[in-house]
Amino acid sequence: MPTQRPPKLADKLLSWLCKPELLEEILGDLHAHFNRNCLGQGKRKARLMYWIQVLHFLRPFAIKKNRGINLAPYSMFKNNFKIAIRTSWRHKGYSAINLLGLAIGIAAFLIIVLYINDELSYDQFHADSDRVYRVVVDVEKGSYKSAQKSTPGALREALLNEVAEVEQATYLHPCGWGKVLLWNEKYRYYDKNLLFADQWFFDVFSFQFIHGNARSAFEDPLSVVLTESMAIRFFGSSSEAFGQTLTYNLFNHDKSLKVTAIIKDVPARSHLQFDFLLASAMIRPQYVNNWGTDRHVHTYIKVRPQVSMAEVDRKIQDIIDRYAIKLEGETHTYTTQPMTGLNGIHLSPPRRGEITPPGNKLYIQVLLAVAIFMLLIAGINYVNLATARSATRAKEIGIRKVAGALRKTIMHQFLAESMLLSLLAGIIAVGLTALALPFFNNLMQKQLSLLTIDNPVVWLSIPVIVLVFGLISGLYPAFYLSSFKPVAALRKQIVVKATGVDLRKVLVVSQFALSAFLIVGMIVAQRQMAYIQSADLGFDKDQVIVIDNFNKTPKWDRDYIIRNKFERLSGVTRAGGTLENMVGTRRGATGTIQLNADSPEFPSLAQLVDERYLEVFGLEFVEGRNFLTSNPSNAQAGIILNETAARKMGILGSAVGQKVGGAGGETVVGVVKDFHASTLHHEVLPYAFIYHPGAYNAVLKLSGGAIPETLTQMEEIWKKFVPNAPMEYYFLDDRINWVYESELNFKTLFTTMTGLALIIACMGLLGLVAFMAQQRTREIGIRKVLGASVPVLIKLLSKDFLILIVLANLIAWPIAYLSMNKWLENFAYHINIDWSVFLFSGAIAFVVAALTVSFHTFRTAVSNPVNSLRDG
Amino acid sequence: MGKENLGEFEELVLLMIALLKEDAYGLGICEELKKQTGRSAAIGAVHATLSRLANKGLVKSSLGDPTKERGGRRKRLFTLTASGKKALVRSRDIKVSIWTQIPELSIKTI
Incomplete structure (x- = not known):
């Protein structure tokens, strides 16, 4: 009769959602209704009506009940976990592999989360931290570029007057002239951890007051604000300290400072670190109305809520263009830098003269990637072992199905197992984290602790990882195992495939590809760091002592001390002096050099030295001579230039006698061989030594042996000239290694994590091989009986896996090559990644995997065939 | 709502079942309802009410014969149970009793 059919989709929806026992009558009614409507009202309207009628059936009485929940939910849940515990207990080995691997993975992840949380929460304790910005400047002159944070001292007033978006501004002045002395009768402080600040400091930053307040702190220029721990050191307690006085020695004048406020210690997660705040009014006259940018004044602003920072930047630049005093040819680009967040001060590339060493975004990215790798590897272990063991559980599944278990019930069972494992691993992981944190803190210079997590996200991350991991890793085994046909399962027709491309192989390959990637990374990092530490810097850095507070000695005695006192000591070969940092520890360019006024300028470094400095470091002359000892005047x-300087200016080979440096100029007396004045991250820059006696830093080359005696003698000399401050010195090679300290520590961390990842991967492999060997016991028994030798059997059992390992390496290498090359680009001087890196990393992966595999294959291969054939 | 008390729509559906005698099924009730009262109810609403009435024990059901119009599916035919009849009678009696107590006049003035 009717040619029209009601909408199929609607029927499908209904049959999917509706209780099956009601479906017939409902569909019958609906179809009859539809047919009547078709005759009366036309097809389109009938179809629409049909949909409406179908949707009217989405009521509680008609909709299917969820059976899993309906059937005594609690007891099934309990039963699932009971079975899960029993199964895990019965297969202790596999469970331990899974548990341990996963716990290590989660612990690593947790530590990384803590680390990232720490790095990202710098400076967030300030009340309006998202509205506080630092004004920074990029200076450009020819090819010379410098990222600065020094701003003109007069900028603050101009900002407040002319930029409506700025709510408040403050300027800071770090202690730029080395250590200072503050004392009272109880304690002497000799360090440089202090800042000069103004009365608006506390409007922009929120440090907590214990005594005193923001208003009165800097009313008098002769004020000092102490941190709590300093107050305790000087006065015993913060309440006793309030209102007392401290003596401060500034430029050899003693000043008496009143303690006007005591604040809580500066949190570790602050890019500003200080023990004292002094009133900048004390030194303000030097720079407050100055529009030059060389005064080391750091300007911080707090903007009004919801303003456009691009607009603020533009206005600041405008002010600078109008007022600032600039050297000719220089361009100054002013921008604001947010205090917090991923682009905040802590995680941005360092600018000149940062108060605290900034963090490193690269570390965050790499560590996060490694942690995720580890979790993935552990997850793959679980999936692999669970599916591989399916044959042993086929019977169980078959019986359950025969007894009436639905597919869903079985899936619940397997999910319960993975959840249980994941939960246990989570608990163990928290314990492992607590154990591992001290080591991590030591390496990364952090104070992380599980007890002081202030961010709820970190705590939440633990159950989230556990749940997500349990769900994801359990899902595939659950689907796979619950799909068994009961008849086949009971007849033992489920055979775990040992050949062909299956998911398990793909997973093993990806697991080892991740490991191989990490191994290559590890080797490259190891080699690069070894290269850096053993690289010839072009000068002699061994047994060189630097006295870095030599400027405490009376100015006119300095040359005398070096020549006539230090150099006369038997343990000292040569002594010299300079006004700057030592070679080897210098950073980027500080100025430019040019042949004459019309020639191009090159970024360069200059150093004021006496003639003995170059001898201490054993710099070799390629042309000309050293400064003369008996030189009458500067x-x-x-x-004296280095080769690079001479080459860039085009005078290499004929440099001696040339005048360089534009108008007037200096006559070149010598050219030394190139050396690495800064770290190997940087290329060798043009370098100029300028003669200047009266050093701030003294350098002494020791002859070796009897070093403690020599040091004692030096200290005796020192005491005669500087009675009230100790001699401070360091060994240059230590200091040079310091520069790479964070990289070395990172390398150690990365190596450890790689090792752990490899161990987790191998544990998985061990479990898998053990299982495969067990599956093939009978086959091996028969082969042995027929005359197969042990080596042949080992080869048979290992071959499949080892091919996978090789494949994994081949996949990982190109990716590793590209990303490690990217890392090496950070260094101006670096190793090349050659084939040996890959051979070596491949060998590590292969040997470790082969050992793992052979552990079981050997056992299986040598076992007596009678045993394996008799039972079963 | 207690077992004895009938909702308004429930009562109407019960009445339709009584009216249709041997041919009371979802769609039929729905159409009869439209004919008698002018109300168009969704088939789903009628089914829901029938299921509720069955739960209350006021109706019982059996499957009828398949028809071509229904795509070869069977109808579920409903009949009143004894308590269904009782509920209807009781509902009518209560209303009648109240009606008789309302004076003619007061209705007109409403």
């Missing part, structure tokens, strides 16, 4: 001393 003006006639001339200048």
Whole structure:
């Protein structure tokens, strides 16, 4: 009769959602209704009506009940877990592999989460931290570029007057002239951890007051604000300290400072670190109305809520263009830098003269990637072992199905197992984290602790990882195992495939590809760091002592001390002095150099030294000579270049006698061989030594042996000239290694994590091989009986896996090559990744995997065939 | 709502079942309802009410014969149970009793 059919989709929806026992009558009614409507009202309207009628059936009485929940939910849940515990207990080995691997993975992940949380929460304790910005400047002159944070001292007033978006501004002045002395009768402080600040400091930053307040802190220029721990050191307690006085020695004048406020210690997660705040009014006259940018004044602003920072940047630049005093040819680009967040001060590339060493975004990215790798590897272990063991559980599944279990019930069972494992691993992981944190803190210079987590996200991350991991890793085994046909399962027709491409192989390959990637990374990092530490820096850094507070000695005695006191000591070969940092520990360019006024300028470094400095470091001359010992005045001393400087200016080979440096200029008296004045991250820059006696830093080359005696003698000399401050010195090679300290520590961390990842992967492999060997016991028994030798059997059992390992390496290498090359680009001087890296990493992966595999294959291969054939 | 008390729509559906005698099924009730009262109820609403009435024990059901119009599916035919009849009678009696107590006049003035 009717040619029209009601909408199929609607029927499908209904049959999917509706209780099956009601479906017939409902569909019958609906179809009859539809047919009547078709005759009366036309097809389109009938179809629409049909949909409406179908949707009217989405009521509680008609909709299917969820059976799993309906059937005594609690007891099934309990039963699932009971079975899960029993199964895990019965297969202790596999469970331990899974548990341990996963716990290590989660612990690593947790530590990384803690680390990232820590790095990202810098400076967030300030009340309006998201509205506080630092004004920074990029200076450019020719090819010379410098990222600065020094701003003109007069900028603050101009910002407040002319930029409506700025609510408040403050300027800071770090202690730029080395350590200072503060004392009272109880304690002497000799360090440089202090800042000069103004009365608006506390409007922008929120440090907590214990005594005193923001208003009165800097009313008097002769004020000092102490941190709590300093107050305790000087006065015993913070309440006793309030209102007392401290003596401060500034430029050899003693000043008496009143303690006007005591604040809580500066949190570790602050890019500003200080023990004292002094009133900048004390030194303000030097720079407050100055529009030059060389005064080391750091300007911080707090903007009004919801303003456009691009607009603020533009206005600041405008002010600078109008007022600032600039050297000719220089461009100054002013921008604001947010205090917090991923682009905040802590995680941005360092600018000149940062108060605290900034963090490193790269570390965060790499560590996060490694942690995720580890979790993935552990997850793959679970999936692999669970599916591989399916044959042993086929019977169980078959019986359950025969007894009436639905597919869903069985899936619940397997999910319960993975959840249980994941939960246990989570608990163990928290314990492992607590154990591992001290080591991590030591390496990364952090104070992380599980007890002081202030971010709820971190706590939440633990159950989230556990749940997500349990669900994801359990899902595939659950689907796979619950799909068994009961008849086949009971007849033992479920055979775990040992050949062909299956998911398990793909997983093993990806697992080992991740490991191989990490191994290559590890080797490259190891080699690069070894290269850096053993690289020839072009000068002699061994047994060189630097006295870095030599400027405490009376100015006119300095040359005398070096020549006539230090150098006369039997343990000292040569002594010299300079006004700057030592070679080897310098950073980027500090100025430019040019041949004459019309020639191009090159970024360069200059150093004021005496003639002995170059001898201490054993710099070799390729042209000309050193400064003369009996030089009457600085003006006639001339200048000594390095090869790069001479080459860039085009005078290499004929440099001696040339005048360089534009108008007037200095006469070149010598050219030394190139050396690495800064770290190997940087290329060798043009370098100029300028003659200047009266060093701030003294350098001494020791002859070796009897070093403690020599040091004692030096200290005796020192005491005669500087009675009230100790001699401070360091060994240059230590200091040079310091520069790479964070990289070395990172390398150690990365190596450890790689090792752990490899161990987790191998544990998985061990479990898998053990299982495969067990599955093939009978086959091996028969082969042995027929005359197969042990080596042949080992080869048979290992071959499949080892091919996978090789494949994994081949996949990982190109990716590792590209990403490690990217890392090496950070260094101006670096190793090349050659084939040996890959051979070596492949060998590690292969040997470790082969050992793992052979552990079981050997056992199976040598076992007596009678045993394996008799039972079963 | 207690077992004895009938909702308004429930009562109407019960009445339709009584009216249709041997041919009371979902769609039929729905159409009869439209004919008698002018109300168009969704088939789903009628089915839901029938299921509720069955739960209350006021109706019982059996499957009828398949028809071509229904795509070869059977109808579920409903009849009143004894308590269903009782509920209807009781509901009518209560209303009648109240009606008789309302004076003619007061209705007109409403």
